[in-house]
Each structure stands twice: as C-alpha cells, then as structure tokens.
Amino acid sequence: MSEQIQDQPIHQRNQEESPLWIVVLLGVTLILVILGISVHYNVPVDVEMRSNPQWNTLLGVIATLGIFTILYKENPIFRFLEHIFIGLATGFGVVFVWVRFIEPRWFTPLMPQSVIPANAKLGLPGGQGEWWMIFALLIGLLFFTVYFPKLAWMNRFAFGIFMGWAAGAAFQMFIGLIGPQIVAAFRPPITTYDPDPTIPAGLAADKFFHLNVWWHPLAFISMIVLLCVMAYFFFSVEHKNKLVRQPAIAGRYLLMITLGAIFGTTVMGRLSLLIARLDFLIFAFKDFGTWVSQLFH
C-alpha cells in the first residue's frame, strides 16, 4: 500500500498488456451475456428490462466496483470497463439520435407512403414524400468531400453556409447573454429612490440618516470587485501607476477567492457523485440475498 503509484503513458501500458487478460475479460463478458439472456428467457420483461432489477443491479455493482479498482492501481479490469462504457455511451447515443430524431424528423417525412405507411392506431401520418429534404443530406455530405483532394473545394459550400449562419447567430446570442449582465453591473450603489424591485437579488435597501437616500452595500461591493478585476485584465498600459497597480493586485486576490470557491464546489460536487454510488452499493448489498435467490430461482 505504501508504494507510490507510477502513472504510465497510455501507449506504454497498452504495450505491456497481456493478451491473457483480453481473453479472460471477453470470457467474463460472454458469461454475463449468456447469464443475462438465460435470466430474461424465463422472466417476462418489458422492453426496458424494468421488471428485472436484480440483473441490472448485479451489472451495476460489478461495473461500479470494477471502476473503483483504479483507486488502488491502474489495472486491466478498469480499462476493460472504461472501454465498455465508452462503447455503450457511443452506441446508445447513435441509436437514440436515429430513433428519436433523424428517423421521425427526416427519414420518415422524406420517404413516400408506400415505403412507410401511416399508423392509424397511433395516429401517425407515415411517409410524406417530401423529396426535397434529400438536400439536407447532400449538403451534409459535402463536409466529407474534404477526404477527396479533387473534390475538397466543395466542402467550402457547406462550411460557408454554416459559418455564416453561426456567426450571425453568435452575435445575437452574445448580446442576449451579456446585455443584461452589463445592465446589472452598473446598478447604482446609492440612490435617491427606493429601487427595491430592480436591485440585484438579495440586496437590502437601507434608509440612510432619513435623507431619503438608499444605500445598497452589495451593489457597492460588486462595483469595486468589477473595477478591480477589470484593472487586473487591463493590459493596454503597464501596471506602474498606483491607481492601476493597487486595484490590479486586489483584483488578482479577488480572482483567487473566486477560483477557490469554484474548486470548493467542484470537490463538493465530486463527493456527491461518490455518495450516490455508495448509496447504490449499500442498498445493493442489503438486498444481496434477495436478488441472488431471484436470479437462480
């Protein structure tokens, strides 16, 4: 346990990997698949296997513990499961995008009724014969002409269309996102009216010496922080003048506080994810006896 873990480059690890491990782990996969099929064969399940939670739980426990083995040492079980997860996520994504998006929104409308008939039971219209939707595919295919030197010039059409579209939209999006931020950044710290509904969320509006003047301490702090951080990032002049240097130094410390807060919440977030997995494992082991007996019943 006391030995230090030596992180090796991936290519080096792959060179050292024994083919025996590949065979063993493929064998384990095969056994799990056969076990799964045999369990499902006798148990009536719905499409998403929800009525067979013991099988899902078993796989979940194996995968979770297998992934946790990386905490001890780099090992083939972890790498095997890592690749399984990447493959699963990619496969799931591709199928899901086709079934839920491309097929109903592009492929079905494109096809004629004779190919995809209407489903009266579900009230779905079926193929629409909207042949012009094929142009979407053709424009998309232009991206791939980059692999053929003689046709590569054609991908400029596709890039041109998307770049122009994205550039215009990006400008609009920038204004939409940053506009309210700029307005919020210039809220006055002292007002002669009670601006309660307009001040940033959570600020108190205090009356100041009965002079009908309202002071908003958080707006004041916010303004100071904004100016200091902007001074830090103001590189057009050298930070020699005190008026620039001092706020810039303060801005650097304020940034550090922000980064510390971000790091703190990151640690908190990662712990939450670990806790959720432990929650799963604890309940899985609590029910261990039950689901083993169900599996082999």
Place this chain on the structure above:
Amino acid sequence: MNNFFQRLQSIDRRWVYLLLAATLVSTLLMNKTVDPIVLPSVQQLYTAVDQAKAGDDDGKIILVGMTFSAGTIGENGNQARALIRHLMLTHKRFAVMSISEPQGATYAQRITEDIAKQYGYEYGKDWINFGYQIGTLAFFKAFPRDIPGTLHGVDATQGKPLDSFPIMHGIKTINDVALHVEITASSSMLDWLQIVQPTTKPRLKIGYACTGVMATEAYPFLDSHQLIGMMPGLKGAADYEKLVDELEDREMKAGRVKEAFNPELMKSVPAFHYPARKLMFAQGAAHLLLIVLIILGNVGLLLSRRRARPSVKEVD
C-alpha cells in the same frame, strides 16, 4: 512529533481514499438527516415554482429540462426528484424533456413516472414527456415559436400525436410556458438564456438546477435576474427537499395528501434510496474529514520547512 507531521505529507493517497470511503459508508448507514439552512437562491426557485401559473385552469405548463446522464445522477437526480415532487404537490401541469443528452430523456421518464405513481399524477393530463431533443441552434430558434411543430407533433413516451393529450391543448408557443427549470450538468442553460429568453416578452422565467461545479459561475445570472432561482448541487437538492417535505407535511395535515413520499419506492432508477438530506449528512462528514486532512498536511508542511531552515545559532 515532527516526524509524524512530515509523514503526513507523504501519505499514500489510497489511505485517504479508504478513510473517505469508510467515513461515507458509516455516515450513510447512520441514516441521519440534516436540517439545512435554505440558500436564498433555492428559496427563490421554490417561490417561483410555487407562484407559476400552470394549474389546471391557467392554460400554461412548466417546462422541466433534464439534461443530465448517469454520471451526475447523484446531484441532478436528487434535484429532479425534489422539483417533480413540488410540482405534483402544488398540482402544476408540466412537461419534461432532455436537450442533447439521450440518457436524460430516459431518466426524465423514469423519475417522473415513479413519483407520479405515489402522487396519482396522470400521463397526458397532468404531465407529458417531450423526450430527447437535439440542442442545435435551429431547435432553440424554432421551439419558442412553435412547440408542437418543433417536437414533430408526437410525445416521447407513447409516440402519439401531441394534440391527443389534454395537457397540450392550447400549448403552442413559449408564451404558453409559465416557467422553465433546467436541471443540467452541461451548458444547456446558456442556450436558453442567450437564444430563447431574449426573444420572449415578457422575459421567460428560467430556473436553474446545476451540479456543484457549475454553481459559482451562475451567480451573476441571478443578480441580473436572467435566472429566477437556482438549486446548486446536492446542497441545493437537500434545501429544496426540505421545503418540499415541509409542504408535504402541511398538505398531509390538511388531508390533501394521504401518504408521505417514500424514496425507496423509486425502483426504476437504482440510485435513489436515500433522500438528499440524508446524503448531505454523509457529505458534511466527508467535508470535515477533508478539512482536517488539509489542516494536518499544511501544519506538517510548515513544521518541516521550519526544521529545514537553519536556525540563527547554526548560521553563527
């Protein structure tokens, strides 16, 4: 003593992992619940949901984006559970959907379905699943203007036409959405803020439930009122859950709710056995452990530096 502190700096990280795991498992098994002080941003989100006009007679719905996957179920799943419970306890009509996250659509269906069984919510009448949507610029441009058209006219659960569900009657544009709450582990909230919100009048109210990592960067959006409230990480989920539990108690006393919600009955997603407030107890213990370890490590560092520095006598 100095040796002890020096050794602390070179401790194998696997011991720390083991200590952390032992702390978390033991505190989870203690089964204790925390009573958190509710964050102002969580209270704002709760109030916004409470006041959203999405009841049976309001002709509007609340849109809940569940843009997360298994990786962040510990945070986003608990947030979703607390929010959906609140929506059902206050009899709001709502739609769930997932932008650019295929797993999110499945979780949206399962989580909502499991909770609906306990509160007697009916699919198609009280809630609906818009399913997975590709979060392209085209989607965000089209969705506010024509909701059924952008969803291709069908729901994600039964594949039936949207207009065959009572909840969808009169729901045409983003103006028919009283509030949008984005539960996310990605930057999908920015798309709503920068593409959808500026095009709406009055501005679309957007609530945000994010992972702890993303919370700090979202606070400026609260100040500028672009976000109406926020539920940050597991802490936000625990706070929100506390408010919902209090509401449920009041509803039970008034006789409007028969039985208290039981998280252990959520069988579809096998990571939801403990309430968020119990998970927060374990999280608190883990934080304490980390703080102690950081302090010990730093004390060790300072002592070893002092030892390495030659004293005045030695220099003489």
